[in-house]
Amino acid sequence: MDSLPEDQYEVVVENVKKSYDGKKLALDGISFHIKKGEIYGLLGKNGAGKSTTIKILTTLINFDSGTCNIAGYDLRKDSSKIRKIIGVVQQEESFDFTTVENNFKLAGMLWEVPKNIREERMEKLIDLFGLQEIRKKRMYDLSGGQKKRVQVAREFMHEMKVLFLDEPTVGLDPIMRRKILQYIREQAKNGLTILFTTQNLEEADMICDRIGIIDGGKIVEEGTSEELKLKFGTLRTVKITTQTNVEKYMNEIKERIKTVNYEDISFDENKILILGKNVDRKVGDVIGSLYEMGIEVENVSIENPTLDDVFMRVVER
Amino acid sequence: MRMPAFVRLTIRNIVVNIDPGTLIFMLGLPTLYLFVMGFMFQGINPNGGLVVQYHGIAIKYTTFLAPGIIALQAFTAGNIGGSMLWSDRRWGMFEQIMVGPFRRSEYLLGIIFVSIIFSLVGSAIMIGFALTIPVRFNITPAGIGLFILTMVVGTMLFSSIFLIISGIAKSMQAYNTITILLFFLLDFASTAFYPITNSTPGWLHVIAGGNPLSFISDILRESFISGVDYNSLYYSGILFIAMLIFFVLSLRVYKNIRSGI
Numbered sequence: 001m002d003s004l005p006e007d008q009y010e011v012v013v014e015n016v017k018k019s020y021d022g023k024k025l026a027l028d029g030i031s032f033h034i035k036k037g038e039i040y041g042l043l044g045k046n047g048a049g050k051s052t053t054i055k056i057l058t059t060l061i062n063f064d065s066g067t068c069n070i071a072g073y074d075l076r077k078d079s080s081k082i083r084k085i086i087g088v089v090q091q092e093e094s095f096d097f098t099t100v101e102n103n104f105k106l107a108g109m110l111w112e113v114p115k116n117i118r119e120e121r122m123e124k125l126i127d128l129f130g131l132q133e134i135r136k137k138r139m140y141d142l143s144g145g146q147k148k149r150v151q152v153a154r155e156f157m158h159e160m161k162v163l164f165l166d167e168p169t170v171g172l173d174p175i176m177r178r179k180i181l182q183y184i185r186e187q188a189k190n191g192l193t194i195l196f197t198t199q200n201l202e203e204a205d206m207i208c209d210r211i212g213i214i215d216g217g218k219i220v221e222e223g224t225s226e227e228l229k230l231k232f233g234t235l236r237t238v239k240i241t242t243q244t245n246v247e248k249y250m251n252e253i254k255e256r257i258k259t260v261n262y263e264d265i266s267f268d269e270n271k272i273l274i275l276g277k278n279v280d281r282k283v284g285d286v287i288g289s290l291y292e293m294g295i296e297v298e299n300v301s302i303e304n305p306t307l308d309d310v311f312m313r314v315v316e317r
Numbered sequence: 318m319r320m321p322a323f324v325r326l327t328i329r330n331i332v333v334n335i336d337p338g339t340l341i342f343m344l345g346l347p348t349l350y351l352f353v354m355g356f357m358f359q360g361i362n363p364n365g366g367l368v369v370q371y372h373g374i375a376i377k378y379t380t381f382l383a384p385g386i387i388a389l390q391a392f393t394a395g396n397i398g399g400s401m402l403w404s405d406r407r408w409g410m411f412e413q414i415m416v417g418p419f420r421r422s423e424y425l426l427g428i429i430f431v432s433i434i435f436s437l438v439g440s441a442i443m444i445g446f447a448l449t450i451p452v453r454f455n456i457t458p459a460g461i462g463l464f465i466l467t468m469v470v471g472t473m474l475f476s477s478i479f480l481i482i483s484g485i486a487k488s489m490q491a492y493n494t495i496t497i498l499l500f501f502l503l504d505f506a507s508t509a510f511y512p513i514t515n516s517t518p519g520w521l522h523v524i525a526g527g528n529p530l531s532f533i534s535d536i537l538r539e540s541f542i543s544g545v546d547y548n549s550l551y552y553s554g555i556l557f558i559a560m561l562i563f564f565v566l567s568l569r570v571y572k573n574i575r576s577g578i
């Protein structure tokens with residue numbers, strides 16, 4: 001965990017416990033901190049406690065013990081102040097039973113956005129989220145993905161300091177997904193703090209500054225995507241293609257790159273396959289050694305572990 | 318100028334709920350009752366029309382019916398208002414509003430206000446229609462005052478009843494079944510359409526007599542036809558107490574919908 005002083009964090013969650021029925025704990029002492037302008041990804045299996053965490057932080061449900069602080073406000077004391085500075089896209093669908101446009105207008109009105117800004121913002125969001133053709137349609141005539149788009153876009157009608165997104169990209173096509181993620185990324189660059197949950201690890205890898213893996217109602221691993229991969233990534237393979245047949249230099253090469261700490265190495269005509277933890281970070285040494293021996297390298301490829309590998313290892317250990 | 322939160326919520330409720338379906342339910346149905354029933358029942362006695370004995374005076378059935386139809390607006394508006402909670406829960410907007418810059422009480426006020434607005438506008442339109450029939454109303458300041466008060470109290474009573482149903486219903490089916498049953502029971506076993514007379518069976522007498530819609534219909538008849546007297550105030554008092562009881566009950570149900578902070 002970072003060592004910033006408490007007040008540098010926009011969201012502070014400390015040892016929060018929550019049980020719905022008084023027996024089973026949905027949250028079992030969850031703790032995490034989010035810096036201002038950071039996108040924090042909460043990853044976890046079904047039932048891990050992601051939505052429960054978001055419902056608590058957005059003042060929708062109570063928690064049993066622990067402390068939560070959002071933008072300097074204590075969740076227990078200042079819930080109504082917190083509600084004025086957050087945005088929430090819930091996992092469940094939510095919309096006003098009227099047209100797409102009215103959903104935007106009403107959101108702007110409810111949040112007291114001045115009328116001229118309201119119109120301008122609505123036009124921008126309708127464009128950005130590809131809603132131009134359906135803007136006059138009623139919400140219940142839309143497809144699932146279209147509804148979701150309106151739901152996410154609508155939340156950007158108002159200003160906020162912290163945004164909670166509970167699986168906002170479920171059901172979106174890849175193009176729209178990318179667009180929305182890009183837009184979210186931009187907002188964070190402008191200082192918006194975001195808590196983001198997803199089942200899509202590729203997506204988390206793409207946009208989250210830090211990731212917390214939640215399991216059984218608590219954070220079991222935390223770090224940047226790179227840190228997590230380093231810690232839990234499976235063995236990596238470095239594939240080097242050279243201009244000469246390397247099989248006859250096998251022993252000499254092995255000797256020269258001993259420091260790489262590989263777990264396995266194999267030679268196949270002009271190809272070398274090196275397998276091991278973190279071997280990708282030693283590629284430079286390997287190429288250097290080959291060069292010293294007068295072997296020209298034609299191509300190097302590294303097979304990276306994905307966040308999926310990390311996730312599998314963490315939640316299934 | 319800043320608009321209070323409950324006013325913003327009221328505006329939102331009006332925008333969301335002004336759709337053809339609601340308008341037909343709120344205005345179309347009672348208009349049909351007023352004209353179709355009014356004129357058709359007149360035909361029961363082809364010579365001179367149907368006459369009802371009311372407080373010892375003989376009045377045309379259309380004149381008798383009109384205040385009942387106006388009273389129906391309290392029921393309809395209360396139904397529409399209370400059902401908003403159901404539909405907001407159903408479509409995820411209750412939670413969305415609860416994570417926004419609002420308090421629970423403001424959400425509730427938004428619903429009560431929209432019900433009262435619908436009820437007053439609806440009943441004003443019905444009075445307008447009734448006067449074209451024409452009916453013989455004796456409009457006095459006291460009558461208008463009592464009419465407005467009764468509509469407000471009556472609407473709050475019915476909103477509370479529907480808020481309770483919206484708060485406890487678990488499924489769409491349950492919700493629809495209960496509201497349709499209530500609709501038929503309260504509408505037709507009441508004095509909105511017909512008077513209670515000596516020939517009314519005892520059990521129906523009890524149901525119709527205890528039905529809040531009957532109270533509202535009768536108070537409105539006094540407001541518009543026979544004049545406000547001690548009796549009308551007595552009935553208004555009972556209506557008011559019934560409203561308070563249901564309102565408190567609905568608050569309890571409402572508070573327990575989700576254990577918010």
Ligand SMILES: Nc1ncnc2c1ncn2[C@@H]1O[C@H](COP(=O)(O)OP(=O)(O)OP(=O)(O)O)[C@@H](O)[C@H]1O
Binds near residue numbers: 049051
């Ligand atoms: N309203 C509720 N009443 C009782 N138990 C609940 C309720 N909501 C959630 N739970 C339980 O709390 C635990 C955490 O649920 P939560 O919805 O937070 O999971 P999640 O991580 O969001 O899962 P998903 O990926 O499926 O959305 C689960 O065991 C779930 O069964």
Ligand SMILES: [Mg+2]
Binds near residue numbers: 051091166
């Ligand atoms: Mg969830």
